[in-house]
Amino acid sequence: MARVAAIGRQFGLTFYDASFLALAAERGCLCVTADRRLVERAAGFPCIRHLSDVTTGSEASQPQMPRSRSAPSPLAASLPA
Numbered sequence: 422m423a424r425v426a427a428i429g430r431q432f433g434l435t436f437y438d439a440s441f442l443a444l445a446a447e448r449g450c451l452c453v454t455a456d457r458r459l460v461e462r463a464a465g466f467p468c469i470r471h472l473s474d475v476t477t478g479s480e481a482s483q484p485q486m487p488r489s490r491s492a493p494s495p496l497a498a499s500l501p502a
Contacts, residue, residue: 424443424446424447425439425440425443426439428442428443428446428466432462432463432465432466433462434459434462434463438456438459438463441454442463442466442468442469445468445469446466446468449468450468451468451469451470451475452468452469452470453469453470453471453472453475454469454470454471454472455471455472455473457471
């Protein structure tokens with residue numbers, strides 16, 4: 422909960438929106454949303470993308486959030502517990 426609150430304060434987001442970003446950071450995956458305003462407000466957050474910027478298929482040009490299943494993502498580790 423503290424991570425969610427920290428993200429919310431940092432980016433000026435609701436607890437609801439910040440919870441999705443915290444989960445993406447914890448899991449080492451992308452948070453894909455159709456909410457353009459959320460993407461703009463969280464522009465400095467590394468794992469958020471607008472739906473229109475994500476393609477389907479195996480296109481190598483899409484950003485990936487590499488993560489080992491055995492270790493937390495570096496972003497998650499840097500956020501307050």
